[in-house]
Amino acid sequence: MSDYIKDAIITGVWETFIMTFFASLFSYAVGLPLGVVLYSTSKGRLLENRGVNAVIGTIVNITRSLPFLILLVLLIPFTRAIVGKSIGTTAAIVPLTIGAIPIVARMVEASLSEVQPGIIEAATSMGASPLYTIIHFVIPEAMPSLLQGGAINVATVLGYSAMAGVIGGGGLGAIALQYGYYRYDKPVLWTTVTLLIIMVMLIQEFGIRLSKKHRKA
Amino acid sequence: MENVYELNNVYKTYKNDGREFTALKGVSLEVKEGEIFGIIGMSGAGKSTLVRTLNRLEEVTSGTVSFYGKDLAALKPAELREVRHSISMIFQGFNLLNQRTVIQNVEQSLKIIGVPRVKRRKKAEQMLEIVGLLEKCNEYPARLSGGQKQRVAIARALAADPKVLLCDEATSALDPKITGEILDLLKKINEERKLTIIIITHEMAVVEKICDRVAIIDDGNLAEIGDVKEVFSNPQSKAAKKLVFPSNPFEASHPDGKVIRLVFDGTQSSVPFIANLVEKTGIKVNILSANTKSVGGIGYGQMIVELPESQKERQTAIDFFRDGGLSVTEVS
Ligand SMILES: Nc1ncnc2c1ncn2[C@@H]1O[C@H](COP(=O)(O)OP(=O)(O)OP(=O)(O)O)[C@@H](O)[C@H]1O
Ligand SMILES: [Mg+2]
Numbered sequence: 001m002s003d004y005i006k007d008a009i010i011t012g013v014w015e016t017f018i019m020t021f022f023a024s025l026f027s028y029a030v031g032l033p034l035g036v037v038l039y040s041t042s043k044g045r046l047l048e049n050r051g052v053n054a055v056i057g058t059i060v061n062i063t064r065s066l067p068f069l070i071l072l073v074l075l076i077p078f079t080r081a082i083v084g085k086s087i088g089t090t091a092a093i094v095p096l097t098i099g100a101i102p103i104v105a106r107m108v109e110a111s112l113s114e115v116q117p118g119i120i121e122a123a124t125s126m127g128a129s130p131l132y133t134i135i136h137f138v139i140p141e142a143m144p145s146l147l148q149g150g151a152i153n154v155a156t157v158l159g160y161s162a163m164a165g166v167i168g169g170g171g172l173g174a175i176a177l178q179y180g181y182y183r184y185d186k187p188v189l190w191t192t193v194t195l196l197i198i199m200v201m202l203i204q205e206f207g208i209r210l211s212k213k214h215r216k217a
Numbered sequence: 218m219e220n221v222y223e224l225n226n227v228y229k230t231y232k233n234d235g236r237e238f239t240a241l242k243g244v245s246l247e248v249k250e251g252e253i254f255g256i257i258g259m260s261g262a263g264k265s266t267l268v269r270t271l272n273r274l275e276e277v278t279s280g281t282v283s284f285y286g287k288d289l290a291a292l293k294p295a296e297l298r299e300v301r302h303s304i305s306m307i308f309q310g311f312n313l314l315n316q317r318t319v320i321q322n323v324e325q326s327l328k329i330i331g332v333p334r335v336k337r338r339k340k341a342e343q344m345l346e347i348v349g350l351l352e353k354c355n356e357y358p359a360r361l362s363g364g365q366k367q368r369v370a371i372a373r374a375l376a377a378d379p380k381v382l383l384c385d386e387a388t389s390a391l392d393p394k395i396t397g398e399i400l401d402l403l404k405k406i407n408e409e410r411k412l413t414i415i416i417i418t419h420e421m422a423v424v425e426k427i428c429d430r431v432a433i434i435d436d437g438n439l440a441e442i443g444d445v446k447e448v449f450s451n452p453q454s455k456a457a458k459k460l461v462f463p464s465n466p467f468e469a470s471h472p473d474g475k476v477i478r479l480v481f482d483g484t485q486s487s488v489p490f491i492a493n494l495v496e497k498t499g500i501k502v503n504i505l506s507a508n509t510k511s512v513g514g515i516g517y518g519q520m521i522v523e524l525p526e527s528q529k530e531r532q533t534a535i536d537f538f539r540d541g542g543l544s545v546t547e548v549s
Pocket of ligand 1: 231232233238239240258259260261262263264265266267419
């Protein structure tokens, strides 16, 4: 493997890391509140609201059911409008974020739904408002599960970032595609694939440890 | 004494997917300030539903629940939350926050009402001291036994100085010894803080041990209500009889035999009547069952006896017991 390729791989790792990090961050910034809204407006929950739940639920379901590759292409104009270009690492963060938001939202909703109704009942009986109950009872109780879900989501974003390489997103995915697919350079292909797997495993491991540390019961 | 609660003709109908179920059918009762009020009944009778109307966790379908004269149903959300600060509740499943320490759990009820951090911590420590768990203050609930968890829940419930404590099967998940300890603690708190306590249970022993008055709920109806010693020594309703004398089918040994129940209420429990009856009249009776229990420190007892066949002897025996101050009722 030439030094040139080695450098390209190192840059690729870095780009993958940057894309994954920011796309995860932004998708949680939007997906977490969305998940909380989905949870609290659903049937029998504290802020039950059919209308809000149906609208957000439908949008989330539609975005989530689009194959990510299609979403990538569909979002090109949108990405260009936001970051001024449609290729490169920064540009790839946009579709990655949009694609991850519905996944995060559903994951958060599922984690919050696991919290035992008794906890909410106790909060209500103490005179806590619905918002207070969600912030101080439901979310803290769901924390270990939220962290575990977080690790899964970040790993998903990492996988998507490799796909973003297809439309010029850079990162390990782009290298794998160029050298592995177009030139069929096996050593480079396997190196990038191994690196991707290692990154996913590191994220999972970190997430599980964090979740375990937080889990008190 | 003032009434904490007044329930007037309370109905509760659950509606699920077009199916209706009426869990409370016109319950009216009063709970007096400072008393320990028991609500007992068979499983599914509507006890939890009833207690949950007391802090409006459950809305009533019709009728009124008033708390110190205020109709709970008329309160706006903010007012309801305010009132709930003075109505605490403990649960069968404890419902503690598992991801928070014991003291953080206790502090929660103070945090809700906006008590500042330092004051909150001090109050929480005091409460844990009262329930005897101060040394566990930094543990997580998962490390505690059931009895200890319920103590934490009690500390949490009492931290905000409520006027009433509602307990829904608070001891049902605990063994008899720990149940006894928790009940003693509740009794102590009732006496020291003049706290009104409402206890839901399906266990007679719980009511006998600490309640002043009891309501018996049967299939959504209030079957009987009164002082514990009266209801338990002389139950009137079928539901009450079934609870007080669960294994009642005392059949006479032959078809036209007569079985009666004698109830003594403490004053005469030391008198040996059966022996006296034989000695004074020569009439022998057949004892089918006998037991005594202590209700509020006084010994109560009941005895089920079968009387001889002769009508005359029967009457003599009944008169003898009545003269001795016992209450005599026919069983069959
Ligand atoms: N949310 C609900 N929807 C429909 N029916 C309900 C609901 N909650 C309770 N019920 C019904 O109301 C009746 C009374 O229930 P409740 O929980 O008050 O009984 P309980 O006396 O507390 O019984 P247990 O001793 O088993 O706790 C039961 O038949 C139950 O099935
Ligand atoms: Mg119940």
